Amino acid sequence: MVCPVCREKEVVVYINKQLDREVWSLHVMCTNREKGCEWQGELNDINNHLGNSDGCQFDNVKCSNECGKMLQQRYLTSHVETECPCYKDMHIHTLMPKQWFDVFLVKTWKSTRKSVLFRKLSAHINVGQQRYLTSHVETECPYRKVDCQYCHITGEHQFIEGEHKEQCPKLPISCLNKCGVGSLPREDMEAHRKECPLEMVQCAYHNVGCEERMTGKDLEFHKWRNIYH
Known part of the structure; x- marks a missing residue:
């Protein structure tokens, strides 16, 4: 390998296995x-997430x-079974005389498994596509309008479940100090922290030189210890 700095050609490169493991274990x-x-997971797992049909459903294929x-x-x-012009059943017309169009029955897609006249197949497909579109608009489209289940504002699904969820004042969250308080609205968390027994606080006498910090539940004992000792 050639060194990119001194251009020395006889350079031996060693892999730092510990650093390599740290990089591949990064959270991504x-x-x-978008x-x-x-x-979310480790960098080491993202190829499995993106690289198979059971992985990321938002990946382009x-x-x-x-x-x-x-x-x-x-x-x-859905595309393969209802929209794709290369679907194998669509090629049946290459083997079918035109006079058979009104008598030949063909199987429709897996979603219904009905039999319809070949000449009516296109109309049947259009109905299926319309149903799929309606389902997409109502249950899948990231731009569909939904209400936040906590504060009840209305917005696009991708906004409500993304940016808004990260700052919704009514979203129930647990105390970061793990004091046991859970499902507290985000807007009430600041007030809770002032009373939380596991919140780190300064000694009441820090203005006269005590620099110790302790949890709220240990504050009284700390004051007593300094007064009587």
């Missing part, structure tokens, strides 16, 4: 986070029928 978020994926379309993994099955 999915690269599709699309809605909430996966090619249609498995090779129609050329790129779409998110979570839409692939």
Whole structure:
């Protein structure tokens, strides 16, 4: 290997295994986070998350029928079964005489498994696509309007579940001191910390030289110890 600084060609490079392990164990978020994926984990696991069909449903993949379309993994099955022009049942017309159109029955997609006249197949597909669109708009679209279940403001789903959730004043959270208080609205947490027995506080006599810090529950004992000793 050539050194990038001195250009020496006979350079032996050793891998720092400890540093390598530390890097691969770093906590990361999915690269599709802006699309809605909430996966978090170690850097070492992100390739497994992105690299298989059971992983990130927001990752872009090619249609498995090779129609050329790129779409998110979570839409692939629906695309293949209801939209893709390369779906194998769609090629039946290459083997079918035109006079059979009114008598030949074909199976529709897995979602219904109905039999319809071939000439009505396109109309049937359009109905299926419309149903899929309605379902997407109502339950999947990141831009659909929803209410925050805690403070009840209305906004786009991706905003409510993302940026807003990180600062919602009514969102129930647990005390960071792990004192046992949970499901407390975020806006009340500051007041709780002033009373929390595990919150770190200064000695009441810090203005006259005592620099010790202790939890709230130990404050009285600390004061007693300084007074009588």
